[in-house]
Amino acid sequence: MEEDAKPKSVPVLPWMRCPVDIDLFDECPLGLLPCLDPRLEKALQKIGVHSLFPVQVAVWQETIGPGAFERDICVNSPTGSGKTLAYALPIVQALSTRKLRCLRALVVLPTRDLAVQVKEVFASIAPSVGLSVGLAVGQSSIADEISELIKRPKHDMGVSLDPKELHVELQSAVDILVATPGRLMDHITTTKGFSLEHLCYLVVDETDRMLREAYQSWLPMVLQLSCSNDKAISNQARSGLNLFNSLTTIRRSGIERGFKGKTYPRLVKLILSATLTQDPSKLSQLALHHPFLLTSGDTRYKLPEKLKSYKLICESKLKPLYLVALLQHLSGEKCLVFTSSVESTHRLSILLKFFGDLPFKFSEYSGLQHQSVRSKALKAFRDGEIDVLVSSDAMTRGMDVEGVRNVINYDMPPYIKTYIHRAGRTARAGQSGCCFTLLRKNEVKRFKKILQKANNNSCSVHPLAADSVEHLRPMYSSALDKLKEVIDSETRKGNAGPNLRKSIKRKRGTDTPQE
Structure with missing residues (x-):
C-alpha cells in the first residue's frame, strides 16, 4: 500500500x-x-x-x-x-x-x-x-x-x-x-x-x-x-x-x-x-x-514548477478514442503514456497498432518484455525514432528522457506519489511540459483530492473537438476484433498473463485496455 x-x-x-x-x-x-x-x-x-x-x-x-x-x-x-x-x-x-x-x-x-x-x-x-x-x-x-x-x-x-x-x-x-x-x-x-x-x-x-x-x-x-x-x-x-x-x-x-x-x-x-x-x-x-x-518548499509533495496539468473527462468506452485523438493533436511532440499495469500497457499497445496509419510512431515499454526489447524501445524513444512510449509505472521512477513534452495518464494514478513520479518525466531541469489525465466522471472527485495533496488546484479541462473522436469509431470497432484475436493467440501459446484474457471477455464497446 x-x-x-x-x-x-x-x-x-x-x-x-x-x-x-x-x-x-x-x-x-x-x-x-x-x-x-x-x-x-x-x-x-x-x-x-x-x-x-x-x-x-x-x-x-x-x-x-x-x-x-x-x-x-x-x-x-x-x-x-x-x-x-x-x-x-x-x-x-x-x-x-x-x-x-x-x-x-x-x-x-x-x-x-x-x-x-x-x-x-x-x-x-x-x-x-x-x-x-x-x-x-x-x-x-x-x-x-x-x-x-x-x-x-x-x-x-x-x-x-x-x-x-x-x-x-x-x-x-x-x-x-x-x-x-x-x-x-x-x-x-x-x-x-x-x-x-x-x-x-x-x-x-x-x-x-x-x-x-x-x-x-x-x-x-x-x-x-x-x-x-x-x-x-x-x-x-x-x-x-x-x-x-x-x-x-x-x-x-x-x-x-x-x-x-x-x-x-x-x-x-x-x-x-x-x-x-x-x-x-x-x-x-x-x-x-x-x-x-x-x-523543496513547505509541502512534502511538489510538482515541477513549469508543469501544466490538464484533465479529459470521457465515457469509459471512449477512453481509447480520446487517447488516440489527443495523441493526434500532439503529433510531433514526444509523449509518454502511462497505464495502471503491464497487462494494460500490453493491451493498449496492441490496440493502437490496429488503428490504421496514425501520424505518430509508438512502442510498448513494460515488464512483460525482455530487457533487451525494453532497452531497444527506450533508445528509440530517446533518439526520436518513435514519438510515443506506452508504459507501465516502470518508467516513472527517476528516468530522464530529454525532450519529453507531454505525459498522458491513460489510467488515473491512484495516489499523489504516482502522479508526481509520472508527471515528473516532463518539465524537467527548468523546461516546460504538460500532464494530461483521462478520467471517467466517477473519478473526477477522487482525482481532485489527489492533486490537492500537492497544492495543485489548477488542473483545467482540455477540450477535444467532437469530430476528432467520432471519426475514429469505425477503426476502433475493427481494432477491438483484432485485439481479441491477438490475445486469444497469445493465451494459446502461453504468452498472455491471466488478466489479459479476462479483460477481453468484457462486452464489446467497453474500455478494453483498462484494468
Whole structure:
C-alpha cells in the first residue's frame, strides 16, 4: 500500500520538522561554486552544464562546503530538479582527494535502466579526476561485470588461476559502483575480491521504493559490511557471507589499510526521493547519523514548477478514442503514456497498432518484455525514432528522457506519489511540459483530492473537438476484433498473463485496455 493511503497519525521525526528549504538557494555558475576542482568544472562544461540548480547548490554546501559530510543528508526534491548530479558531483570531488583504487562509493537504485542512467552521469565527470565507475545490474552477464569490477593480479594477465588462491590479491577495479539490489547481493555473496570494507559513501536513490520489502534484503548486509564499530555480525549477514566462506570483506574497526594510518571515515549516507517517506519505521532501517533534511518548499509533495496539468473527462468506452485523438493533436511532440499495469500497457499497445496509419510512431515499454526489447524501445524513444512510449509505472521512477513534452495518464494514478513520479518525466531541469489525465466522471472527485495533496488546484479541462473522436469509431470497432484475436493467440501459446484474457471477455464497446 502507498504510504499516503495510511492514516495521517504517523509521527514525524524531530529532524524532519525543521528542514532547509531548497527553494531559498539560487542557481550558481560553476565559476562561483566554492572549492570546485577545475578538472570537474571542465568536465561539466563539456556535457553542457555551466551552472548548478538549487538542489545541487544546497547539497554541495552540506558536503564540500561548510557541512563537509558531517551529517547524513536526506533530499526531498521534485523530479527533474537535478538530484543525480547533486550527489554525484560532491562524491566524485571528495573521492578525488585520495589516490587509492578501491570501492569507496555505492549507489543503489531500483531498476536497471535507472542505474544505467545514473552510471552515465558519474562516468561523464569521474574520469576527469582519475576515478573509475562500475555498473552492476540484472539481466546482463555477471562474468563480464566481474571482469570490469575486479582487478586481476599484475603477474597474471592471461593465465586462469584459482580465485581462492588469489583472494588476497584480488582488488576492486572501480572507485564508484552503481547497482541494483539483486545484482549487488550476487556480487557480495559470490564474487571473489568484491569488498565493501573501504566504503565511504552510500547513496539510496528512490528511497521510498528501495525500502519496500521486496528490496530490503540488501540493506542490512551493506550496513553490516561497511560498519566501522559493530563487532557482531547479524545472522542475516553471516548467512550471506558463508556463501563464499570469507570474512575478509567485513569492515574492521581501527586503522584502515591504504589510508595512511587514518581511522576509518564514517559511512556517509545520502537519501533521495521526490516523495521522501516520513515513516519512522522505514527510515530507522537506514541508521542515519544526525540526518539533515533538504526539501523543496513547505509541502512534502511538489510538482515541477513549469508543469501544466490538464484533465479529459470521457465515457469509459471512449477512453481509447480520446487517447488516440489527443495523441493526434500532439503529433510531433514526444509523449509518454502511462497505464495502471503491464497487462494494460500490453493491451493498449496492441490496440493502437490496429488503428490504421496514425501520424505518430509508438512502442510498448513494460515488464512483460525482455530487457533487451525494453532497452531497444527506450533508445528509440530517446533518439526520436518513435514519438510515443506506452508504459507501465516502470518508467516513472527517476528516468530522464530529454525532450519529453507531454505525459498522458491513460489510467488515473491512484495516489499523489504516482502522479508526481509520472508527471515528473516532463518539465524537467527548468523546461516546460504538460500532464494530461483521462478520467471517467466517477473519478473526477477522487482525482481532485489527489492533486490537492500537492497544492495543485489548477488542473483545467482540455477540450477535444467532437469530430476528432467520432471519426475514429469505425477503426476502433475493427481494432477491438483484432485485439481479441491477438490475445486469444497469445493465451494459446502461453504468452498472455491471466488478466489479459479476462479483460477481453468484457462486452464489446467497453474500455478494453483498462484494468
